[in-house]
Amino acid sequence: MSSLRDVAERAQVAISTVSAALNGTRPVAAGTKRRIEQAAAELGYRPNLLARGLQSKRTRILALLYPAPRSGFGLTEMQFATGAAEAARELGHHLLLSPEHADPIEELRHLTGLGLVDGVLLMEVGLDDERAAFLTAAGVPFSMIGRTRDPGSIDYADIDFAATARDAVAHVAALGHRELAFLNLSSGAYADGYGPAVRAGEEFAAAAEAAGIGYVDGYRPGSAEEGREAFERLMDAHPDMTALAVMDDHAAVGVIAAVAARGWRIPDDLTLMLVLSSVRVAEMFHPRLTTLEPPGTELGRIGARMLIDRLRGDGPPQQRLVPCRLVAGDSSAPPPARRKAAPDGRAAPARAASGAPAEEEPREGRRA
Amino acid sequence: MSSLRDVAERAQVAISTVSAALNGTRPVAAGTKRRIEQAAAELGYRPNLLARGLQSKRTRILALLYPAPRSGFGLTEMQFATGAAEAARELGHHLLLSPEHADPIEELRHLTGLGLVDGVLLMEVGLDDERAAFLTAAGVPFSMIGRTRDPGSIDYADIDFAATARDAVAHVAALGHRELAFLNLSSGAYADGYGPAVRAGEEFAAAAEAAGIGYVDGYRPGSAEEGREAFERLMDAHPDMTALAVMDDHAAVGVIAAVAARGWRIPDDLTLMLVLSSVRVAEMFHPRLTTLEPPGTELGRIGARMLIDRLRGDGPPQQRLVPCRLVAGDSSAPPPARRKAAPDGRAAPARAASGAPAEEEPREGRRA
DNA sequence: TAGGTTGTGCGAAACGTTTCGACAACCGTA
DNA sequence: TACGGTTGTCGAAACGTTTCGCACAACCTA
Numbered sequence: 001m002s003s004l005r006d007v008a009e010r011a012q013v014a015i016s017t018v019s020a021a022l023n024g025t026r027p028v029a030a031g032t033k034r035r036i037e038q039a040a041a042e043l044g045y046r047p048n049l050l051a052r053g054l055q056s057k058r059t060r061i062l063a064l065l066y067p068a069p070r071s072g073f074g075l076t077e078m079q080f081a082t083g084a085a086e087a088a089r090e091l092g093h094h095l096l097l098s099p100e101h102a103d104p105i106e107e108l109r110h111l112t113g114l115g116l117v118d119g120v121l122l123m124e125v126g127l128d129d130e131r132a133a134f135l136t137a138a139g140v141p142f143s144m145i146g147r148t149r150d151p152g153s154i155d156y157a158d159i160d161f162a163a164t165a166r167d168a169v170a171h172v173a174a175l176g177h178r179e180l181a182f183l184n185l186s187s188g189a190y191a192d193g194y195g196p197a198v199r200a201g202e203e204f205a206a207a208a209e210a211a212g213i214g215y216v217d218g219y220r221p222g223s224a225e226e227g228r229e230a231f232e233r234l235m236d237a238h239p240d241m242t243a244l245a246v247m248d249d250h251a252a253v254g255v256i257a258a259v260a261a262r263g264w265r266i267p268d269d270l271t272l273m274l275v276l277s278s279v280r281v282a283e284m285f286h287p288r289l290t291t292l293e294p295p296g297t298e299l300g301r302i303g304a305r306m307l308i309d310r311l312r313g314d315g316p317p318q319q320r321l322v323p324c325r326l327v328a329g330d331s332s333a334p335p336p337a338r339r340k341a342a343p344d345g346r347a348a349p350a351r352a353a354s355g356a357p358a359e360e361e362p363r364e365g366r367r368a
Numbered sequence: 369m370s371s372l373r374d375v376a377e378r379a380q381v382a383i384s385t386v387s388a389a390l391n392g393t394r395p396v397a398a399g400t401k402r403r404i405e406q407a408a409a410e411l412g413y414r415p416n417l418l419a420r421g422l423q424s425k426r427t428r429i430l431a432l433l434y435p436a437p438r439s440g441f442g443l444t445e446m447q448f449a450t451g452a453a454e455a456a457r458e459l460g461h462h463l464l465l466s467p468e469h470a471d472p473i474e475e476l477r478h479l480t481g482l483g484l485v486d487g488v489l490l491m492e493v494g495l496d497d498e499r500a501a502f503l504t505a506a507g508v509p510f511s512m513i514g515r516t517r518d519p520g521s522i523d524y525a526d527i528d529f530a531a532t533a534r535d536a537v538a539h540v541a542a543l544g545h546r547e548l549a550f551l552n553l554s555s556g557a558y559a560d561g562y563g564p565a566v567r568a569g570e571e572f573a574a575a576a577e578a579a580g581i582g583y584v585d586g587y588r589p590g591s592a593e594e595g596r597e598a599f600e601r602l603m604d605a606h607p608d609m610t611a612l613a614v615m616d617d618h619a620a621v622g623v624i625a626a627v628a629a630r631g632w633r634i635p636d637d638l639t640l641m642l643v644l645s646s647v648r649v650a651e652m653f654h655p656r657l658t659t660l661e662p663p664g665t666e667l668g669r670i671g672a673r674m675l676i677d678r679l680r681g682d683g684p685p686q687q688r689l690v691p692c693r694l695v696a697g698d699s700s701a702p703p704p705a706r707r708k709a710a711p712d713g714r715a716a717p718a719r720a721a722s723g724a725p726a727e728e729e730p731r732e733g734r735r736a
Numbered sequence: 737t738a739g740g741t742t743g744t745g746c747g748a749a750a751c752g753t754t755t756c757g758a759c760a761a762c763c764g765t766a
Numbered sequence: 767t768a769c770g771g772t773t774g775t776c777g778a779a780a781c782g783t784t785t786c787g788c789a790c791a792a793c794c795t796a
Contacts, residue, residue: 001483003782014746019784026785029744046481050422051782054751059418064465068454074648078446085465086436094484095465097432097453113414115369115752116462224651250651257654283592283618284652286625371752382776387754394755397774419752422781483782 002043011039022047059118062088062307063096063111065131066123067104074249075278076296080123080145083300091308095121105134112140119307121145125156127193143307143318145299146195153317155310157302160321161199164275164292165207167326168245171290172213172271176334177243179214180204181234183255185247186222200247200275216241227254242335243271249281256285263340267333279327287330295322370411379407390415427486430456430675431464431479433499434491435472442617443646444664448491448513451668459676463489473502480508487675489513493524495561511675511686513667514563521685523678525670528689529567532643532660533575535694536613539658540581540639544702545611547582548572549602551623553615554590568615568643584609595622610703611639617649624653631708635701647695655698663690 008015013032021028021036028036039045053059064084066077085095096117100107108131111117118141122131125146132154135142143155172180182204184190185197201217208215216238219230227250234241246252252274259270266272266287274282274291282291299322306318376383381400389396389404396404407413421427432452434445453463464485468475476499479485486509490499493514500522503510511523540548550572552558553565569585576583584606589598595618602609614620620642627638634640634655642650642659650659667690674686 001481004784005782015783016747016785017745020745023784027743032744044481046478046483048422048483048782050418050427050483051751052784054416054418054422054753055782055784057751061464068450073443073446073450075441075443075446078441078443078449081446081449081465082436082441082467085467089467089469096429097449097463097465099450099453099457101457110414113369113412115414115416115418253652253654260654281652284621284649286621286628286654373752383753384755384777385775388775391754395774400774416752419781420754422752422783423754425781 001048002045003048004045006043007036007040007045010043011036053115057115058311059116060093061096061117062093062119062121062304063098063117064121064123065098065100065104065108065111068099068101075280076276076294077123079278079296080300080303083297084121084145084304085300086297087301087304088308091305093118093304093308095304104131108134108140109138112138118311119143121303121307125195127195127198141307141310143303143310145303147319148195149193151319155306155318157299157306157320157322159196159199159276159294159299160323161196161203162207163321163323165200165203166210167323168204168273168275168292169207169211169213171273171326171328171332172243173211175243175271175332177213177271178335179216179238179241180208180243180245181219181238181241182215182217183219183221183227183230183234183244183246183248183251184217185220186226187220188222190220196276197247204245221251221254222248224250224254224257227251228258229254231255231258241270243273245273245275247275249274249277252277252285252289267331269336269339271333271335272331276324282327282329285329285331289331290329291327292324293327294324298322369416370413371416372413374411375404375408375413378411379404421483425483426679427484428461429464429485430461430487430489430672431466431485432489432491433466433468433472433476433479436467436469443648444644444662445491447646447664448668448671451665452489452513452672453668454665455669455672456676459673461486461672461676463672472499476502476508477506480506486679487511489671489675493563495563495566509675509678511671511678513671515687517561519687523674523686525667525674525688525690527564527567527644527662527667528691529564529571530574531689531691533568533571534578535691536572536641536643536660537575537579537581539641539694539696539700540611541579543611543639543700545581545639546703547584547606547609548576548611548613549587549606549609550583550585551587551589551595551598551602551612551614551616551619552585553588554594555588556590558588564644565615572613589619589622590616592618592622592625595619596626597622599623599626609638611641613641613643615643617642617645620645620653620657635699637704637707639701639703640699644692650695650697653697653699657699658697659695660692661695662692666690 004015004018008018011018013036017028018036020026021033022040064081088095098111120135120140120142122142122144125144125148127149129148132144132148145157147156147158169180184201185194190197205215205217219234221227221230246255255272259266264270272289274289276294277291278293279291282289302320309315372383372386376386379386381404385396386404388394389401390408432449456463466479488503488508488510490510490512493512493516495517497516500512500516513525515524515526537548552569558565573583573585587598587602589595614623623640627634632638640657642657644662645659646661647659650657670688677683
């Protein structure tokens with residue numbers, strides 16, 4: 001590989017002049033500059049990133065930190081990564097994929113001690129994330145995809161759960177539903193303080209209340225079987241529920257099976273929507289489910305971009321919220337006038353005009 | 369950050385001695401060594417990777433090259449990446465995520481010119497992959513996940529399609545099926561010389577022939593709608609087909625819908641299996657589909673490991689094939705004795721004893 | 737014409753390693 | 767006692783950049 005020295009020789013100038021000319025660091029006479037650029041082009045010169053980084057203390061390498069394959073990643077996590085990688089590339093940076101093993105902090109200490117990366121991009125951020133605290137204390141520039149409970153002035157890009165919930169509620173309300181039930185992520189995820197689980201729950205409740213729609217939650221199925229059970233319990237407690245939002249893909253599978261077992265059909269007897277699932281996943285179902293697709297790629301891009309901005313200089317903290325995109329499938333319809341009896345013989349009532357005796361914050365509905 | 373010099377000062381030795389002691393490059397007296405190690409520990413010394421790389425010409429950074437989000441990645445591609453990242457980490461390396469833009473070769477030239485990476489890991493390798501040719505010519509160490517038509521002595525890790533097809537055929541044969549139809553990936557993927565599409569097609573044909581089972585292929589649906597159509601055409605041409613292997617997830621959705629439209633049930637009237645889909649995807653279906661899960665993580669790990677081996681020294685080329693894992697779902701059953709008439713009124717015959725008039729290489733079946 | 741101001745280019749130092757030849761001290765042997 | 771061979775350590779060069787002070791010429795101004 002040719003070096004700055006080779007270019008200097010060929011252009012008959014000093015090394016430092018070549019550097020200046022190529023980087024625009026300081027003015028170089030037009031003629032000289034032209035000669036240098038030509039020489040560089042002829043030699044196919046590429047600056048050595050290591051040498052540059054060693055000297056300038058800036059490598060233009062970002063690390064994407066993610067917890068090693070919990071139960072396996074989904075499409076959304078993949079999109080964070082590819083989105084971030086793309087944005088980094090476009091801005092002249094590189095992205096390092098850094099799985100965390102047992103001790104994330106030790107991992108981080110190691111990674112940042114190497115002098116290899118300029119900044120860190122955090123994925124799967126918990127409400128109380130120790131990594132964020134460590135990085136702040138260590139003075140390492142970083143940004144988050146997701147956010148802690150109190151992000152302070154840390155840059156982050158996260159899902160706008162409020163807007164997402166509002167869109168979802170508006171969608172079912174517009175169809176005429178007056179009640180909505182919500183099946184959150186697994187209790188494990190919830191207990192771990194996994195942001196999306198906690199925030200989605202809160203915001204759906206708020207959005208339903210604001211829209212004057214009955215709302216039920218408290219279910220956290222993490223598998224098909226648990227989804228089936230949760231659905232049965234839900235219908236036992238709220239027989240006139242007509243719309244359901246589900247966060248866990250596998251739980252949705254169970255719900256659909258349970259619906260079929262009753263002899264009900266989607267969307268005729270129940271409106272079902274997926275929350276935080278990609279269209280690709282929603283299309284796997286039959287009928288194709290309405291989904292609130294998380295902006296994975298975009299969050300990845302934004303996360304990388306704001307980190308690079310931070311590296312360049314310090315503006316005010318950037319904190320961006322992006323809503324999910326509602327993609328209507330074939331699982332949304334007006335509430336049923338009447339429904340088949342449940343298998344145990346209990347009659348399923350028509351949509352009752354009386355307020356539903358919901359656990360959480362039931363409320364008289366109004367048509368949207 | 370503390371440097372080698374700081375450690376040297378604190379241990380009262382020369383810089384070069386510290387380097388030697390810490391790297392075991394050359395013998396250092398036991399006492400001195402102890403002193404040095406202690407000083408290093410006290411200072412929390414971490415070698416600067418840039419400086420080391422600059423000098424030694426080895427950065428211990430690998431790049432994972434992948435074509436920018438065609439139509440969006442699947443879980444398997446994600447697993448390649450995470451598997452490779454993990455293996456790299458365990459072997460003291462780092463993994464760079466490098467999306468390709470318009471011109472892969474230019475991308476590669478750039479990436480390798482930077483002196484940043486020691487080697488490259490190629491994903492989504494085509495039968496005639498120009499990247500492989502370029503890297504070979506440029507003398508850049510690399511390995512492939514997937515493989516070209518004629519890999520020569522290039523390291524690669526790929527799916528063992530022969531074993532996978534054998535397992536799939538054995539599975540349906542054991543259930544009593546005497547015919548198998550195969551819906552390949554979309555014709556686009558096939559035309560691009562996408563390895564898995566071509567190889568799976570070939571190997572399924574070979575496996576069926578070896579097992580003495582009737583075989584039909586030639587269908588390449590790339591969406592649910594195309595899947596539906598393909599299934600209808602298939603059943604028109606081969607009304608007594610009882611087992612079906614599908615490669616494209618979305619096509620499977622269409623098949624399932626078409627099966628239901630006929631009033632048929634899976635697995636009673638048709639055995640359906642997914643090829644190259646993860647269990648996570650198979651579980652999205654109802655009934656849960658039997659699937660041949662690709663060893664994504666393992667291929668990623670192997671790919672990274674063999675590249676690192678190559679970097680360390682040159683042994684013989686490593687070429688590894690790993691079969692998919694057959695995970696039986698609820699979509700496999702013995703062939704039906706009799707089936708409902710198709711919607712157009714044509715009677716669906718029972719499993720005929722006569723050889724099926726298949727397009728490809730029909731053959732008298734025998735019970736496995 | 738002298739002094740200051742630009743404009744332009746040069747050389748050397750520094751970043752933190754690795755590597756290698758030199759060398760001091762010590763040993764055993766002749 | 768002198769000498770070759772070990773053993774352990776040191777100092778300096780090199781990797782390819784960036785950065786900074788300085789030199790030099792040309793030009794303007796008083």
